[in-house]
Amino acid sequence: MEFLLADRIERLPSQFFASLTKRVAEVQALGHDIINLGQGNPDLPTPPHVVEALRTAVQDPRTHKYSPFHGLPALKEAAADFYRRTYGVTLDPEREVAILVGGKTGLVEVAELYLEQGDIALVPDPGYPDYLSGIALAGGTAKSMPITAANGYLPDFEAVTASEWERAKVWYLNYPNNPTGAGATSAFFDDVIAQASRHNVMVVHDFAYAAIGYDGKQPPSFLQAAGAKDVGIEIYTLSKTYNMAGWRVAFAVGNADVIAHLNLLQDHYYVSIFPAVQEAAIAALGADQSAVATLVATYQKRRDAFLNAASVHGLQAPAPAGSFFCWLPVPAGLDSISFAESLLVNAHVAVAPGRGFGEHGEGYVRLGLLTTEHRLKEAAWRIAHFCHTQL
Incomplete structure (x- = not known):
């Protein structure tokens, strides 16, 4: 018996990172020492006090029941307080905060809520493929x-x-940016709000790398700009700020109507997240953010170690303003896919080809700063040696 997939499933793009992971595993299985800089999966552990909060919550039988619809009120209050402390943004916890099962879920749900056949969604190119x-x-x-x-x-x-512009309904933005590591300014967000208002387009700012800014600069929140709540929302995930990628917890903040619609859709998909995970998220968002400061300092050291080593070995590597990625130009005359494959096979360094992030990602590869300084220096040497001797 044959079961035909619905057209909407047939339309799904291929999973870029799944194929990349498979290829790296194939080469690694041959016994090579692979320095894997191709993915965006944080390599450091979740802060101990967050893990302890989960352990304590799991032992409480009250967390074994269904969570309240729309999530724990205390988590929404914690998110609102976090935004007040960090960005000076005032949020109504009940009307302007929605708890999400990971940031990616919210990005997909917005499209399901607001796009009909033929509507346009504006996406950055290069950009996160799962938009x-x-x-x-x-x-x-x-x-x-x-x-x-x-x-x-x-x-x-x-x-x-x-x-x-007239057909556009949703506009995805992402700063600090994946894959380029670029930052945005408050003046840019002002321009976005003016443009979105002019054309009645909803802005969705993917703030996945919110905490990771370099050289002492904190990335601005979209909601800090005047009028931001009128035109859209911001999605904040705990995956990168607190090394909680596998915990699948995030939240959307901003426009009250959009928040209500996200809650409505999630009422049909889920009840909410496991209450013990929500309790851990409350602990993460609390007043003590010293673990986050330590994390950012670690990424700063890693970035600088890679960039310095690259420079010493004659490798051009522009400095990212934020995120934990570097956006590296490929040598002249090569495309990003063939360069990444050759680098993997011959230098045993895995990177993500820029073409996987869109047409305008061609000519670059993305490197994740998700290993030790020593390994990043080794990767810089391997890449430079490969470029100088084998190309």
């Missing part, structure tokens, strides 16, 4: 907004025609 998943499920059309070195990796508004 396309929700758009495909909803039957919408993804319109690329090029972000390139020439414009500081900020989207080119002029790349969208007047008729496309």
Whole structure:
């Protein structure tokens, strides 16, 4: 018996990172020492006080029941307090905070909520590939907004025609940016709000790397800009700030109508997240953020170690402003996919080809700063040696 998939499932793009992981495993299985810089999975443990909060909560039988619909009120209050302390942004915990089963879930749900067949969603190119998943499920059309070195990796508004702006319903942004590591300014967010208001487009700012800014600079929140709540939301995941990638907990903040709609959809998909995980998230968002400061300092040291080693070995590697990624140009005459494959097979360094993040990612590879300083220095030497001797 044959069971045919629904058209919306057939429309889903291939999973870029799944194929990358499989290829790295194949080469690693041959016995090679692979320095894997190709993924975005944090390598450090969750802070001990967060783990302890989970352990304590798990032992409480009250957490073994269904969570309240829309999540624990205390977690929404913790998220609102975190935004007040960190960004000076005031939020109504009940109306302007939605608890999410991971940030990726929220990104997909927004598309399901607001896109109909033929509607346009604006996406950064290069950008996080999974923005396309929700758009495909909803039957919408993804319109690329090029972000390139020439414009500081900020989207080119002029790349969208007047008729496309009129059809656009959702606009995805992401700063600090994956994959380029670029940052955004408050002035840029002001321009985004003006453009979104002009065309009645909802902004979804993916703030996945919110905590990771370099050289003493804190990345700005979209919600710090005047009028941000009128045009959209921001999605904050605990995955990167607290090394809680596998815990699947995040929240959306901003426009009250969008928050209500996210809660409505999640009422049908889930009740909410396991209450013990929510209790741990409350502990993570609490007043003591020393673990986050230590984490950012660690990434700063890793970034600088890689960049310094790259420079010593004659490798061009621009410094990211945030995130835990470096965006490395490939040698002239090569495409990113063939370069990444050759680097894996011959130098035993895994990187993500830029083409996997969109058409305008071609010519670059993404490296994750997700190993020790020693290994990052070794990776810089291997890449430089490969480029100088085998190309």
